Amino acid sequence: MKGQTSVFNTWGRNSRLYDRYTSNATDKLSSNEDLKEAQAEWEQFFINSHGDIFSGLDIDNPRESLFIDTLYYDFIVDQIIEFAERQLGFQVVNQEANSNTDALSFNFQSLHETIIDTDSIKRNIDEFLGKVDLVNSDSDFLRGLYESIISHEMRLQLGEYYTPRGVAELAVGELDVNDPESDTFLDPGCGSGIFLATCIDAKRDTLGDDLEPEALVDVITDTVYGVDLNPVAVKSAKLSYLLSLLPVLEEGDVDRLELPVFLADSLKLTRNDQIRFGDDTIDLTVDHLVGNPPWITWGNLSESVRDAWREKYVKQLDLLPHQGVETRLGHVNDDISVPFIWVCIHHYLDEEGDASFVLKRDIMKGPAGRLLRTQRVNSRPAAVRHIHDFNRLRPFGDDVGVHSAIYTLDADVESEFPIAVDSWKKTDGKPSFSTVEAMHNTLEHEETGMIPVEEDDLSSSWVREDAENRALGECEHDIRHGVKDDAKDVYSIDREQLNELEHDHIYPYIKSKHVVKYGLFGHALHLVPIKKANENNETELQNNCPETYEYLESNKQALEDRSSTWLDKGTFYNVFGLGEYTWSDYKVVWCRLGFKPHFAVVSTVDDEDLDEKMVIPGDHFMFISTDDKYEAHFLCGLLNSSIYQKSIKGIASEGKSSLSKTAISKLELPEYKETEDSKRLAELSMQAHGIVPQHTDVSKRKYNKKSIEELEVVQAEIDELVEEMLSEGSLFPDVGQSTLVSY
Numbered sequence: 001m002k003g004q005t006s007v008f009n010t011w012g013r014n015s016r017l018y019d020r021y022t023s024n025a026t027d028k029l030s031s032n033e034d035l036k037e038a039q040a041e042w043e044q045f046f047i048n049s050h051g052d053i054f055s056g057l058d059i060d061n062p063r064e065s066l067f068i069d070t071l072y073y074d075f076i077v078d079q080i081i082e083f084a085e086r087q088l089g090f091q092v093v094n095q096e097a098n099s100n101t102d103a104l105s106f107n108f109q110s111l112h113e114t115i116i117d118t119d120s121i122k123r124n125i126d127e128f129l130g131k132v133d134l135v136n137s138d139s140d141f142l143r144g145l146y147e148s149i150i151s152h153e154m155r156l157q158l159g160e161y162y163t164p165r166g167v168a169e170l171a172v173g174e175l176d177v178n179d180p181e182s183d184t185f186l187d188p189g190c191g192s193g194i195f196l197a198t199c200i201d202a203k204r205d206t207l208g209d210d211l212e213p214e215a216l217v218d219v220i221t222d223t224v225y226g227v228d229l230n231p232v233a234v235k236s237a238k239l240s241y242l243l244s245l246l247p248v249l250e251e252g253d254v255d256r257l258e259l260p261v262f263l264a265d266s267l268k269l270t271r272n273d274q275i276r277f278g279d280d281t282i283d284l285t286v287d288h289l290v291g292n293p294p295w296i297t298w299g300n301l302s303e304s305v306r307d308a309w310r311e312k313y314v315k316q317l318d319l320l321p322h323q324g325v326e327t328r329l330g331h332v333n334d335d336i337s338v339p340f341i342w343v344c345i346h347h348y349l350d351e352e353g354d355a356s357f358v359l360k361r362d363i364m365k366g367p368a369g370r371l372l373r374t375q376r377v378n379s380r381p382a383a384v385r386h387i388h389d390f391n392r393l394r395p396f397g398d399d400v401g402v403h404s405a406i407y408t409l410d411a412d413v414e415s416e417f418p419i420a421v422d423s424w425k426k427t428d429g430k431p432s433f434s435t436v437e438a439m440h441n442t443l444e445h446e447e448t449g450m451i452p453v454e455e456d457d458l459s460s461s462w463v464r465e466d467a468e469n470r471a472l473g474e475c476e477h478d479i480r481h482g483v484k485d486d487a488k489d490v491y492s493i494d495r496e497q498l499n500e501l502e503h504d505h506i507y508p509y510i511k512s513k514h515v516v517k518y519g520l521f522g523h524a525l526h527l528v529p530i531k532k533a534n535e536n537n538e539t540e541l542q543n544n545c546p547e548t549y550e551y552l553e554s555n556k557q558a559l560e561d562r563s564s565t566w567l568d569k570g571t572f573y574n575v576f577g578l579g580e581y582t583w584s585d586y587k588v589v590w591c592r593l594g595f596k597p598h599f600a601v602v603s604t605v606d607d608e609d610l611d612e613k614m615v616i617p618g619d620h621f622m623f624i625s626t627d628d629k630y631e632a633h634f635l636c637g638l639l640n641s642s643i644y645q646k647s648i649k650g651i652a653s654e655g656k657s658s659l660s661k662t663a664i665s666k667l668e669l670p671e672y673k674e675t676e677d678s679k680r681l682a683e684l685s686m687q688a689h690g691i692v693p694q695h696t697d698v699s700k701r702k703y704n705k706k707s708i709e710e711l712e713v714v715q716a717e718i719d720e721l722v723e724e725m726l727s728e729g730s731l732f733p734d735v736g737q738s739t740l741v742s743y
Contacts, residue, residue: 012148164433190226193240213252366716418449473668482621519692633685
C-alpha cells in the first residue's frame with residue numbers, strides 16, 4: 001500500500017481520526033444505554049473466556065479504554081472492507097465478527113452509527129486508499145494497522161503474538177497436502193489471520209491456472225477456516241482473508257462473499273456456539289490444523305475456565321503426564337498452548353491428518369513440554385514429524401522474551417526418532433522473517449535430529465543428536481581423587497567422640513549416599529590429620545592437638561598395617577588424596593562408583609557441632625577444584641545437563657568405577673571464560689543448588705522418587721542453554737570477544 005506510514009499516522013493511535021472517534025465514543029458512553037449495555041456484555045465476554053485481563057493492565061480506565069479501542073479498530077476495518085466492496089463490486093455478507101455465531105448479541109456497526117455523526121471519516125478512508133493499493137496490500141500492512149491501534153499491553157495479556165509471514169509459510173509448507181483443491185485447513189486460534197492468508201495464497205498459487213476465479217473463491221472459502229475467541233482478532237482475520245482473495249475477486253465476477261472466520265470458542269470450554277455458514281450449520285473436521293495458539297499461562301485464566309479444563313479434558317485427554325505433586329492442571333504455571341492443540345486435534349483433525357503449530361522452543365525439555373513429548377492425544381498417536389528450531393532467534397521481536405519453534409505432527413502415526421530438525425541461526429546480516437525466501441537469504445539452517453535423553457522414556461527431554469557428540473572433547477581441568485585412608489574405623493568419627501577430640505582436624509565428609517544432583521543429602525564426620533599427602537606434622541599435632549594425636553597413637557598398629565603402598569611415606573597416620581586442591585573454595589564432586597552421574601558443587605557446610613567448615617570428598621569421589629564460584633557452577637551445569645549426561649552414558653565403563661577420571665576426561669570441559677551464556681549457566685546451577693536443600697527433609701529413598709517441579713524447570717533451562725552453547729560454539733569463546741560480560 002502506498003504511504004503505509006502516513007496511513008498509520010492517519011488512522012493509528014496518534015492520529016486525529018483516532019482522537020475524534022474515541023472522544024465521541026467516550027462522550028456517548030456516559031449517556032447512551034446501548035453503548036453501556038454493549039460494553040458490559042463485551043467485558044463479561046472477555047472475563048468469561050480469558051479471565052480478568054483488565055486487572056493486569058497498566059492502563060488508565062482499562063475497561064472503557066480497551067472497549068473503545070476495539071470499537072475504533074472494528075470501524076477502520078469496516079471502512080476498508082466497504083471500500084473494497086465499492087471498488088470491486090461485491091458484498092461481504094458476514095462482515096460483523098459475530099455474524100455466524102451467537103457469541104455476542106450486539107452488532108458493532110450499529111454502535112459505530114451512534115458514535116459517528118458525519119460521513120467525513122468515510123471520505124477520509126477513500127483518500128488514503130486506491131484500488132491498486134488494496135489489491136497489492138500485504139500482511140505487514142495489516143500488522144501495522146493492528147499494532148497501531150490495539151495496545152501492546154492488551155495483545156500480550158491475551159497471549160497474542162503476531163506471526164511473521166515467513167514463519168507462517170514454513171508452518172503451512174510442512175503440511176502434507178494430498179489434494180490442494182479439496183484438502184481442508186483450520187486455524188483454531190487465528191488471531192489476525194496470517195496463517196489463513198498463507199493457506200489461501202498456497203491454494204491460489206497451486207490452483208489459479210486450473211480454476212476460474214469464481215470457482216477458486218468457492219474452493220477457498222469451502223476449505224480454509226479460522227476461529228478465534230477475540231472479536232478484534234476475528235474482524236482482523238476477516239480483513240486478512242479478504243485481502244488475500246482480492247486478486248481473485250478482481251479477475252472474477254463474484255457479487256456475494258461469505259468469509260469462513262468465526263467468533264467461537266475452539267475448545268468449547270466457555271461456550272459451545274453452533275457455527276452457521278452458507279445455508280447450514282457446520283461441524284468442522286479438517287485435514288490440516290495450523291497456527292500459533294495463545295501463549296497464556298494457567299494463572300492468567302479465570303478459575304471458572306480452569307475448572308472447565310479440569311472437568312472436560314484433563315481425564316478425557318490425559319492432559320497430566322506428570323507424577324506426584326505435578327498432577328495438577330497448570331504444572332509450574334505452564335501456558336495453555338500444548339493442551340490447546342491437543343484439544344483441537346481431538347475435536348477437529350480428521351483421521352491421518354496433520355498439524356503444524358508455532359510453540360515455545362522449551363517444550364522440547366522439562367515438565368512444561370512433557371504432554372507434547374508423549375506424542376499421544378489420550379490413546380490417539382500424534383507423532384512429531386518435523387521441527388523448525390529457531391534457537392535464539394526472535395521472529396516475534398525483541399519484546400517477546402521466549403524462544404520458539406514450529407512443530408509438525410502426524411495424527412494416527414506412531415512416533416519415530418530421531419525427529420528431523422531444521423535448526424536456524426543468525427548470519428552476519430540482519431535476519432528477516434518477512435517471507436521464507438527472505439529467511440533463506442538472511443539466515444543459515446542446518447539439518448539435524450532430536451532424540452530423547454532416556455531411551456526407555458520417549459517423553460523425556462529431547463536433545464540434538466549432534467550436540468551430544470559435541471559434548472565429547474578435552475577436559476581442561478585436573479580431576480582429583482577424594483581422600484583415601486584405608487582405615488575407615490579409625491578416621492570415621494561419631495558425634496559422641498567429638499567431646500574426646502579437638503575439632504581442628506575433623507571435617508564434614510561426603511560419601512556416595514550424601515550427594516544428589518545439585519546438592520548434599522547430609523554428611524558424615526571424618527578425621528583428616530594432615531593438609532597434604534606425605535606431610536610430616538607429627539610434632540605440631542602433638543603440641544596443638546594432643547587428644548587427637550593420642551587417639552591416632554592408640555590406633556597406630558591398625559594404621560601401620562594398612563596395605564596400600566600409597567601410604568608408605570610420611571607419618572604412620574598418612575592419608576592419600578590430599579593437596580592444595582582439597583582445600584580450594586569450591587569443588588565439583590561426583591561419585592566414581594556405580595553409575596550415578598550426579599554432580600554437585602560443595603564448599604563449606606554449617607555443621608551443628610563443627611560450625612562452618614570445608615567439605616572433604618571421600619574415597620569414592622572424584623572432583624574438580626577451583627576458587628571461583630562461577631567456574632564451579634558453570635562446570636556443574638554442563639555435567640548435569642541432559643546432553644552431557646547422555647554422553648556420559650555412552651562413554652562410561654561397565655565396571656565398578658564407571659565414572660572414573662578417564663571417563664570424565666573425555667568430556668568437553670573448557671576453561672571458564674565469563675560470557676553472558678557461561679554466567680547464566682553458572683547462575684542456573686546456583687539456583688538449582690538453592691532448591692535442593694528445601695527438599696532433603698525426607699529419606700533418601702523418598703527423595704529419589706520425588707519430583708521437584710522448581711528444579712525441573714531450572715534443569716530444562718540448563719538443558720536448553722547447554723544445547724545452544726554446543727550448537728553455536730559459544731562454549732568456547734575467544735578472549736576479548738564482545739560477548740564478554742563487563743562490570
